[in-house]
Amino acid sequence: MSTQELVSFVVPIYNEEDNVVLLYNELAEVSEQAKLNSEFVFVDDGSSDLTVSRLREACVNDPRVKIVVLRRNFGQTAAMSAGFDHATGEIVVTMDGDLQNDPHEAPKMIEKLKEGYDIVAGWRKDRQDKVLSRIIPSKIANSIISKATKVELHDYGCSLKVFRAEVVKNINLYGEMHRFIPAVAAQLGVKICEMPVNHRARQFGVSKYGISRTFRVILDLLTVKFLLGFSTRPLHLFGGLGIASGLLGSLLLVYLAFERLVLSIPLSNRPILMLGVMLVLIGLQFICSGLIAEVLVRTYHESQGKKIYFVRSIIQSSNKNPNDSSSALPDNKNRESDKLYRVI
Numbered sequence: 001m002s003t004q005e006l007v008s009f010v011v012p013i014y015n016e017e018d019n020v021v022l023l024y025n026e027l028a029e030v031s032e033q034a035k036l037n038s039e040f041v042f043v044d045d046g047s048s049d050l051t052v053s054r055l056r057e058a059c060v061n062d063p064r065v066k067i068v069v070l071r072r073n074f075g076q077t078a079a080m081s082a083g084f085d086h087a088t089g090e091i092v093v094t095m096d097g098d099l100q101n102d103p104h105e106a107p108k109m110i111e112k113l114k115e116g117y118d119i120v121a122g123w124r125k126d127r128q129d130k131v132l133s134r135i136i137p138s139k140i141a142n143s144i145i146s147k148a149t150k151v152e153l154h155d156y157g158c159s160l161k162v163f164r165a166e167v168v169k170n171i172n173l174y175g176e177m178h179r180f181i182p183a184v185a186a187q188l189g190v191k192i193c194e195m196p197v198n199h200r201a202r203q204f205g206v207s208k209y210g211i212s213r214t215f216r217v218i219l220d221l222l223t224v225k226f227l228l229g230f231s232t233r234p235l236h237l238f239g240g241l242g243i244a245s246g247l248l249g250s251l252l253l254v255y256l257a258f259e260r261l262v263l264s265i266p267l268s269n270r271p272i273l274m275l276g277v278m279l280v281l282i283g284l285q286f287i288c289s290g291l292i293a294e295v296l297v298r299t300y301h302e303s304q305g306k307k308i309y310f311v312r313s314i315i316q317s318s319n320k321n322p323n324d325s326s327s328a329l330p331d332n333k334n335r336e337s338d339k340l341y342r343v344i
């Protein structure tokens with residue numbers, strides 16, 4: 001099994017002292033049962049209880065375990081991002097550290113991924129959480145997110161997801177955005193599938209979130225929607241709004257000028273004049289914002305070497321000159337399956 005791809009389990013944990021050891025044991029058991037070649041990356045997100053010491057004690061002799069201890073509480077998304085940075089596997093599995101996600105679901109999700117997907121997202125079909133504060137807001141949020149991003153998933157919020165490592169390594173996360181990885185990744189052209197998974201009620205510790213998270217998620221959706229649609233062409237959005245507003249204002253002003261100059265109707269008591277002027281000014285503002293955004297977008301992409309495209313593979317003939325056999329690849333690279341084409 002040593003040639004098997006390495007699976008990195010990435011688990012953000014914040015004050016889960018009664019859950020971590022049970023989780024570690026469960027993960028180790030599942031890994032052994034499914035004969036996975038795995039590593040466990042636990043990210044402690046500034047816990048103030050015994051989470052780290054208990055975890056360290058439990059897995060002190062296990063070389064598969066990496067505990068990344070953050071300096072303070074940065075939030076689940078940041079913790080996950082730290083986990084991705086420290087994961088070395090070709091496959092990355094994310095899950096919560098509160099035992100609500102069932103690790104036993106991971107092997108069949110990994111199998112699914114190997115069928116040719118880049119992301120396999122868990123769907124808590126039978127979710128064990130409070131109906132009013134969790135299940136209903138989440139249903140509404142999921143349908144809004146699905147419609148807005150055009151990536152239809154039943155359960156964006158389920159942390160149990162399996163990724164090809166290159167997907168998570170190519171996405172920068174901010175705010176509460178870990179849940180939007182499938183939507184952002186879809187833009188990069190990845191293949192996503194959703195799988196119903198078992199979900200368990202929280203037994204130990206308390207949830208770290210209240211209802212306010214729903215609003216933050218919706219605000220993040222706005223950012224994601226804007227970045228997905230217009231991050232390389234902001235003027236198309238701002239300019240469109242600007243032209244619409246400017247045109248409407250100009251029409252109003254032309255009409256008012258006609259009334260004033262031709263029909264001699266006085267303008268002094270016409271509030272609509274104000275509206276016309278404002279629409280023109282707002283239109284100009286929008287266009288200027290769009291131009292500034294265009295400049296920012298260039299800095300954003302070019303300063304980080306970000307590409308505006310994402311390559312899946314490059315297919316190229318291994319023989320540059322068909323008559324020249326000496327230009328073939330060296331023996332070790334010239335495998336049977338690569339005779340004609342080489343995938344870089």
Ligand code: UDP
Pocket residue numbers: 012013014015016045073074075076079095096097098100206207208209
């Ligand atoms: N978590 C974290 N940092 C935070 C809040 C939460 O790492 O600031 C972790 C938490 O320990 C758990 C996971 O994120 O492993 C999900 O949190 P929680 O169970 O509170 O969320 P819920 O299931 O209620 O949505």
Ligand code: MG
Pocket residue numbers: 096098100202207
């Ligand atoms: Mg939970």
